[in-house]
Amino acid sequence: MDMLVRRDRRRRIAALLTGAVGVLALLSAVLPPLRDRLETLIGLTPFLVPATAAGVTALAGCTLLVVARGLRRGSRLAWAAALVLLVVLTLLHLVKGIDWEEAVITAGVGAYLVTQRRAFPVLPSRAAAVRAVALSIGGALVAVFVAAAITVSFGGHRHHHYFGETAREAAGRLVGVDEARRVGVPAGVVPGLGPASSRVLPVVGVGLVCSALWLLFAPRRAPKLSRHDHERERERARHVVERWGGDTLAYFALRDDKDWFFTGSSVVAHSVRGDVCLVSPDPVGPPAEREAAWSDFREYAERNGWTVLVIGASETWLPVYERNGMRGVYLGDEAVLDCSAFTLQGGHMKSLRQAYNRVGRAGVTYSFHSPASLTPQLRAEMSALSVQSRRGEAERGFSMTLSRLADPADPDLLLTLAHQAVEGGSSRLVGFIQWVPAADVDGWSLDVMRRSTEEDLPSGIVDAMIIATAEHVRDAGQKGLGLNFAVLRTVVSGEQEGRVPEIARQVLTRLGSHSQMESLWRFNAKYDPAWRARFVVVDDLAQLATDGLAMARAEGLTGELPLISAIPRLGEQLQGVGTALLERLPGRTREDERDDDEDDDGGAAPGAAPTR
Structure with missing residues (x-):
């Protein structure tokens, strides 16, 4: 180490x-x-x-x-x-x-x-060498052909009588060899091109050399597995996660876009983006293997020339990373709800109580399922609702989402479904939440939640589903629910005092992301949860900007980064990391929050769980 x-x-x-x-x-x-x-x-x-x-x-x-x-x-x-x-x-x-x-x-x-x-142990891969050679030879041939063609076409009588001789002169200048004296023209001048050639062709040659070296020095690409082999590796990782994966983010190691490094009884889920190896969650395995597992993975990354970035690292793993020369940077806090102590009683729970009762009066009921027990009709309804309510054409996320929805391959998930009764005795799906197992909190961790965008629905459906799930978890003898992640919570909430946090709040406000992050923090805070700090861990703070860009790409946030917005079409304005994370609060708007305070307390509708 x-x-x-x-x-x-x-x-x-x-x-x-x-x-x-x-x-x-x-x-x-x-x-x-x-x-x-x-x-x-x-x-x-x-x-x-x-x-x-x-x-x-x-x-x-x-x-x-x-x-x-x-x-x-x-x-x-x-x-x-x-x-x-x-x-x-x-x-x-x-x-x-x-x-x-x-x-x-x-x-x-x-x-x-x-x-x-x-x-310096990293050797170039065969593919990189082939690309570098192809670029060098192909680029040189194009440069020589263009220079010779211009010479013959526009050089008058000063060029060679044979195209091949002119091309040879151009090739000489490309590599810095001066042969032009032999045809009676000034030194360093390819016939017909004039003195500019002595400057342009050598620069092109240097550019080709630098480009080839850039390819040769590039880190190795991650090995590509066939679909069958990738699924087999995922199932191998699943056994490790089921045995040792207690953290609220551990199950997300099984995302489809991740690869897995196995050492001993541990697994490190990662994804290589360019020259950055993104690791999330923390390695999963026996606590006694932590030092050895991380050391083995760092050696593996070093052999491939990757820098390592850990997203969503827990405090318990920080000492291991720091002993490997890495640095942790505060990212935010995860809200964890203690269902055994959670209650809707009290003035500070007024908004939640109102939302729960309001949704209950609208005839919404809740049911709980495993993906393995879903009917094809229910699965189709969930898929349609997800497409209807999500922001953008594709699901976003990397470190705190699973990438699969109600997949029978994940039978140990918990699904909370909200149905509303309609005329004729039938019902319609108006919302759902997918939870992944989290043994460390003796319960579940939030993956994705969606609600219908139909205008005739009451606000507060997401809150009502969380409350119903908390009661279900408590009745099942379990304890915890991992809720949303609040980016830079201690900064946004004002919990961190001092000049630096104050400057950070001013910057976030100017960039338009403070309100987004504050909304997400307040959504979590009203449940009165415990907070678990999460970190980004980097190899080198000097590379934080480039590593952060790789993380933003993986999380689907590149269109919301302020510095990228200066480049056409890559972003318009920072909406903040909180914007994407608010995607886990579908359908909840400021109007919803105002509605929470407009309605008075009321009794629950028949079939709804009683208030507490």
Whole structure:
């Protein structure tokens, strides 16, 4: 474990130093050399040598910036490329102007890298190598063909008589080889293109090299399993979750878009998005295996060049992550309702009591099912209601949703169905909640809830379903219900005091997300729940922005990020993480909240559970 932390620290240092040397090379190339040193150098070599060395130095500096990314990912190929470039740069600094200061710094960074070989174990995959070669060859052929075609078409009589010869001259300039002198034109000029070619073609060549290196240094892609193998792995993970998965988020490890890493008796559910490996929930397995399981997974991620981001981490796992060199960032709180102590009595429960009674008077009753016992008709009604009430064309979420609705493959779920009696003695489905098992709270954890959007329905159906479920759980001898997640609850509620939380509240207000988050927090708070803090855990705080973007994509929130809104069509305005999480409160609007205070207490309708 300590070795993993040390290797990661060395990679971070190596990437920073290499990037700094790259920037230094660019600055040194564009700044004029010291006069006395240049005069000494010109006395020893032709003037063309330092001038050419300065240009090559700039190109090498640009390439080093790309290589630095590979070093941060632990690429062995990036390590080798960096050593070669640093050696070349050391010589170039001396040749272009006897810049011994830059040469010493560059050589020192190279010496450091020589001693850190073991910190770079990631090798490029065969697919990445094929893509890099295809890009290099294909791009070079296109560039040479275009340059030669322009030369022949617009070069007058200055081009070669044979297209092949002109193409060879263009290829030479692409890789920095000057052969144009042989046709009686100025040095560095491809016949027919003019002096611009000596600038454009080398830049295109460097661009192709950097692009190929970018592909080679990219982390490995996650292995793709067939549908059959993926389902088999999921069922294997299900056995682990059933045995050890007590956390309110543990069952969400079985989402269809996740992969599973097995070690010992534990499993780590994850999904690779680009170069970020998203882990959610915390690893599931025996408590005695926590350190070993996480260490094994970190080594697996390191071999593939992935950075690791844990979403929704619990406080009990934070020490394990921190001992691996990771940092936890507060994300919000999960509301957990104690059904054995929950009551509707008291003035602070007035809004819930009114909602429950109002829905009961409208003839709404509740039933509880397992997905395995649902009739095809009920399952079809749930699917139709879900499509009707959800926001957007597809379900969103990653860390706190299951991705399957009333699937017979999940027989241990609990479904709360709300039906309203209609004329003719029949009934219609007006709402449902899907719960996943959560042994740690001796009960269930909220997955998804939906209510009909028909205008003739009373407000408060979601609240009424939760209250009915709480009573059902209590009558069954169980205790807890995991409710919604309140993003940045302690910040939004004002529980955190100080300058930083105050600034955060002002920023959220300006971005339009404070009211969304506050609405979600207040929806939870009226149940008087216990709060469980959840965290995002990152490898490096410097990568929080890029890792956070990967998390937002997974949760389906990229259209609501403020910084992305500056890019056309990627987002209009931050609605906040709370907007998407409010999707778990379908149909509940500010009008609903006003209605809660407009109705007086009333008796429950026949068939509805009595108030408490």
